[in-house]
Amino acid sequence: MTNTQNIQIQLVSRPTGEPTLDNFKLVEAAIPELGEGQVLIRNHYLSLDPYMRGRMNEGKSYAQPQPLNEVMMGGTVGEVVASKNAAFSVGDKVVGMGGWQQYFVVDANQRGVIQKVDTTHIPLSAYLGAVGMPGVTAWYGLVKIINPKAGETVVVSAASGAVGSCVGQLAKARGARAVGLAGGADKCRYVVEQLGFDACIDYKEHRDVKSLSAALKAACPDGIDGHFENVGGMILDAVMLRANAFSRVAMCGMISGYNGEPIPMSAPQLILVNRMKIEGFIVSEHMEVWPEALKELGGLVATGKLKFRESVAEGIAAAPEAFLGLLKGRNFGKQLVKLV
Ligand SMILES: NC(=O)c1ccc[n+]([C@@H]2O[C@H](COP(=O)([O-])OP(=O)(O)OC[C@H]3O[C@@H](n4cnc5c(N)ncnc54)[C@H](OP(=O)(O)O)[C@@H]3O)[C@@H](O)[C@H]2O)c1
Structure with missing residues (x-):
């Protein structure tokens, strides 16, 4: 390891409404010397995720700002x-919370702070997507809340x-x-032709x-038994109109609504009329399911x-x-930043 310089992206101001490039700053920092038990990791990919928008706000939500x-x-x-650290060797591939920077140092004796991953059959980047937090999120909501028959x-x-993309494929399975x-x-063509969904509606x-509810009626002739909500607003309203009893x-x-847009629910009485179960969840609060979920997801990706x-x-x-693009739907699939 000859390089001693690290390039990082910091948050320097909080957005009101849509974030802008000015909220971020690129800085250079020295890579600290390693202490006993510590490990230096070179990040190959950063994961960009919608939850980061929530963390840019001052107030505490379910996560610290x-x-x-x-x-x-x-x-x-x-x-x-x-x-x-005796448990980690140079060359080990790991997943962790390294942040928006090229290198990071961790005390690897802290349990779970980094995990070794096997890249024999699964590409490294997939551990940030289908075989990582987003995949487990899909698995939890589908299997533990919707539980489709x-x-x-x-x-x-x-x-x-x-x-x-994982939700629909796990539902099909x-x-x-x-x-x-x-x-x-x-995006809709990809969802049907490549991912194997039965139909996909371009909400735009x-x-x-x-109009959206009429399109859902055509795509879901037997109504909707389970809904996995990632967006809210008009989409949720339209789905609720097509929801079956006990959905x-x-x-x-x-x-x-992540930039503060109001997203009222137009007909909450449908929850009662259709005896619906609506459950919010945060994947990191369900660590007990991660091994089971990752086993299924890893197996499906590897094959x-x-x-x-x-x-x-x-x-x-x-x-x-x-990141700004992700909040506007400019990404097509898991948004990553490649560093190596
Ligand atoms: N609860 C949890 O523990 C948990 C964990 C992970 C993720 N999540 C949530 O899961 C959702 C998906 O996350 P992801 O990482 O898989 O991101 P993603 O779906 O890969 O990317 C975000 C997508 O959201 C859509 N979008 C953005 N703004 C929109 C708007 N105003 N109206 C409609 N669609 C909009 C865009 O797709 P289109 O171009 O198709 O509109 C965009 O590509 C997010 O809401 C995220 O916060 C929750």
Whole structure:
């Protein structure tokens, strides 16, 4: 390890509404000397995730806010390049919370702070997507909340994305009908032709709830038994109009409101009328399911049965722009930043 310089992206101000490039700053920092038990990791990929928008706000939500003038927090995969910890060797591939920077040092004796991963059959980057946090998110909401029976219909919004793409494929593997909602014809074509969903609706073609709900009626002739919500707003309203009695909604994300847009629910009485179960969840609060979920997801990816797609920005300096794009749907699949 000859390089001693690290390039990082910090959050330097908090956005009101849409974030901008000015909220971020690229800084150089020295890589600290390793202490006993510590490991130095070179990040190969950074994960960009919608939850990061919530952390940019001041107030505490379910997660602590991102501190100002510190490296943006976030998931990473990389390689151990120096080690003073017997459990990790140079060359080990690891997943962790390395943040938006080229290198990071961790005390690897802290349990779970980094995990070794096997890249024999699974590409390293997939540990940030289908075989990582987004995949487990899809698995938890589908299996533990929606729990579809064969023949039931499951709808998922942001269907071409990191989470949504897994939801529909896991639903199909359980014999359910999978219907996606995504922005644009290209994404919808991919969801049906490559991911194997039964149908996908381009929500941008529908200006109001009535029109979107009519499209859902056509795509879901037997109604909707399970819905995996990633977006909120008009999409949720339209789904609720087509929900069957005793349907289940996994409330995973509401990205259409992340910049503070109001997203009222227009007909909450349908929860009662249809005896619906609506359950929000945070994947990191269900660590007990991760081994089971990752076993299924890893097996499916390794055997080519679970497909995924990545949008890859090149170089650390590209991270802020790629993150702004993610919040606008410019990504097509899991948004990553490639550093190596
Ligand atoms: N609860 C949890 O523990 C947990 C964990 C992980 C992720 N999540 C949530 O899961 C959702 C998906 O995350 P992801 O990582 O898989 O991201 P993603 O779906 O890969 O990317 C975000 C997508 O959201 C869609 N989108 C953005 N703004 C929108 C808007 N105003 N209206 C409609 N769609 C919009 C875009 O797709 P289109 O072009 O198709 O609109 C965009 O590509 C997010 O809501 C995220 O916060 C929750």
